[in-house]
Amino acid sequence: MSSFSLAEGSVRELNASLHAGGGQVGDNEWLITEPDGRHALACGLNEPMEVVIDGNAGYYCAGKNQHANVTINGTVGVGVAENMMSGRVRVRGNASQSAGATGHGGLLIIDGDASARCGISMKGIDIVVGGSVGHMSAFMGQAGRLVVCGDAGESLGDSLYEARLYVRGDVKSLGSDCVEKPMRDEHRAELRELLDQAGYDAQPDEFKRYGSARRLYNMHVDNARLDGGGGNE
Amino acid sequence: MCGIVGLYLKDPAQASQLGALFEPMLLAMGDRGPDSAGWGVYGDEVPDGMLKLTLQSEDPSTPWDELMDAFRRDLDGDVDWFRNATAVVIKTRAEEAAVRAWLATNAPAISLMSVGSSIEILKGVGHPRLVADRFSLNQMRGSHIIGHTRMATESAVNMEGSHPFSTGLDLCLVHNGSLSNHNRLRRQLEHEGMSFETDNDSEVAAAYLTWRLRQGETLTQALEAALDDLDGFYTFTIGTRDGFAVLRDPIACKPAVMAETASYVAMASEYRALARLPGISQARVWEPEPGRVYVWEHAQQGVEETGT
Numbered sequence: 001m002s003s004f005s006l007a008e009g010s011v012r013e014l015n016a017s018l019h020a021g022g023g024q025v026g027d028n029e030w031l032i033t034e035p036d037g038r039h040a041l042a043c044g045l046n047e048p049m050e051v052v053i054d055g056n057a058g059y060y061c062a063g064k065n066q067h068a069n070v071t072i073n074g075t076v077g078v079g080v081a082e083n084m085m086s087g088r089v090r091v092r093g094n095a096s097q098s099a100g101a102t103g104h105g106g107l108l109i110i111d112g113d114a115s116a117r118c119g120i121s122m123k124g125i126d127i128v129v130g131g132s133v134g135h136m137s138a139f140m141g142q143a144g145r146l147v148v149c150g151d152a153g154e155s156l157g158d159s160l161y162e163a164r165l166y167v168r169g170d171v172k173s174l175g176s177d178c179v180e181k182p183m184r185d186e187h188r189a190e191l192r193e194l195l196d197q198a199g200y201d202a203q204p205d206e207f208k209r210y211g212s213a214r215r216l217y218n219m220h221v222d223n224a225r226l227d228g229g230g231g232n233e
Numbered sequence: 234m235c236g237i238v239g240l241y242l243k244d245p246a247q248a249s250q251l252g253a254l255f256e257p258m259l260l261a262m263g264d265r266g267p268d269s270a271g272w273g274v275y276g277d278e279v280p281d282g283m284l285k286l287t288l289q290s291e292d293p294s295t296p297w298d299e300l301m302d303a304f305r306r307d308l309d310g311d312v313d314w315f316r317n318a319t320a321v322v323i324k325t326r327a328e329e330a331a332v333r334a335w336l337a338t339n340a341p342a343i344s345l346m347s348v349g350s351s352i353e354i355l356k357g358v359g360h361p362r363l364v365a366d367r368f369s370l371n372q373m374r375g376s377h378i379i380g381h382t383r384m385a386t387e388s389a390v391n392m393e394g395s396h397p398f399s400t401g402l403d404l405c406l407v408h409n410g411s412l413s414n415h416n417r418l419r420r421q422l423e424h425e426g427m428s429f430e431t432d433n434d435s436e437v438a439a440a441y442l443t444w445r446l447r448q449g450e451t452l453t454q455a456l457e458a459a460l461d462d463l464d465g466f467y468t469f470t471i472g473t474r475d476g477f478a479v480l481r482d483p484i485a486c487k488p489a490v491m492a493e494t495a496s497y498v499a500m501a502s503e504y505r506a507l508a509r510l511p512g513i514s515q516a517r518v519w520e521p522e523p524g525r526v527y528v529w530e531h532a533q534q535g536v537e538e539t540g541t
Binding site: 036037038055056058059074075077078093094096097113115116134135 | 484485488490503504505506507508509513514518519520522523
């Protein structure tokens with residue numbers, strides 16, 4: 001295992017070292033110490049590798065990840081695993097806003113709470129949150145699954161496309177065009193698989209499923225009122 | 234941008250460490266706000282019947298000795314005072330209104346930064362490193378402190394536009410964000426008798442809270458009303474005589490992170506500012522929810538939370 005102390009080296013040096021990592025099996029494990037909330041740690045990884053960040057990270061941690069497994073033993077700031085393509089990112093603590101934003105693939109696990117806009121514009125990423133998520137989570141989610149073991153804040157799934165949302169606790173309110181949908185066997189099966197991947201023993205039957213009512217997919221002339229009001233309520 | 238930091242020490246025995254613990258927090262936010270900095274520190278409380286005032290003059294040749302001799306002659310023969318760089322802290326039995334009237338006549342160029350029994354507001358233009366050095370921030374003692382690093386967006390870079398803003402006795406406000414209805418609100422508050430020194434949006438937020446508190450509202454009530462009346466982006470931290478409060482706009486446009494251990498409560502715009510605090514790796518670290526009033530004060534154990 002290689003190690004890198006951010007008390008001694010810069011973020012740019014760290015990311016360059018990770019990008020030049022080699023990719024040989026057994027030789028591509030990294031321990032990053034003294035992150036101290038620095039931004040853009042372990043971004044743009046493009047090899048199968050194991051990275052552990054031992055402490056609290058700042059904004060955009062593990063952004064644009066591809067193939068790598070990144071674990072953060074602490075909290076993260078805005079935009080953890082934003083635009084992830086594949087691989088796995090695990091946050092042992094809480095995450096700030098826009099966790100997993102625009103992610104195309106891979107698995108993001110947040111053991112604590114995520115705040116507002118978790119999974120905003122998700123495009124295929126799977127996100128499993130052990131705690132609760134804040135307002136406007138999965139806003140404009142296009143594909144992928146968001147699993148919330150706790151509660152969801154206001155306007156869950158606003159303007160949702162085809163992302164599937166599973167929430168165990170209370171949902172403060174549903175966003176425009178987001179509705180509760182029946183849990184069928186295929187949903188229980190995919191939820192079980194996601195919970196297993198995250199290592200959670202919650203039961204799929206405890207969750208409710210939410211998805212798009214698909215009322216916003218097409219132009220409705222009734223919405224085009226002359227007074228300019230209306231919208232999609 | 235702008236950066237906000239706050240530190241509240243639960244253990245009075247740590248009071249001598251307040252400035253030394255807080256300075257790295259403020260400096261860590263220097264790249265969020267490199268053009269001005271300031272803080273409101275609480276400590277060295279004066280007895281009942283006395284007031285502590287912080288004055289500041291940007292003119293380094295201000296004849297403070299002569300001025301304070303005149304203060305002694307005209308207002309309070311027993312006034313106690315000390316100078317800290319461009320600021321002077323006065324402890325007096327004179328009434329606030331009398332001091333304001335006297336300053337307007339005798340020293341109109343001098344700004345009255347804060348009034349209370351414990352608060353001192355110190356602020357200025359320049360990189361936070363220079364402002365902290367100017368006022369020897371790392372030597373400061375007290376129970377709690379809130380600070381700000383400014384990247385001006387709404388109004389001029391000058392001392393008056395720097396944060397914190399006084400919002401009444403022992404109260405001050407720091408703001409990260411921008412208000413979109415501050416011009417209309419300023420006119421409304423002027424009708425209510427409030428006066429303004431700048432075009433700054435944060436000064437309007439401060440005056441709004443001052444006005445609400447004068448109506449007899451509690452700080453929590455005033456902040457809940459602010460959720461309805463202030464339009465725009467904000468994370469506010471408000472210093473009070475006994476602690477501090479935090480409020481974020483309902484959409485949570487501006488960042489905030491909190492940390493709590495057995496010995497302190499700290500808040501900052503980013504975790505980087507908290508990273509040097511002792512015991513931070515064992516602290517509870519979380520993001521305050523939008524639209525929710527958080528208050529930490531000596532009188533209470535733990536947190537008072539109210540929300541919409």
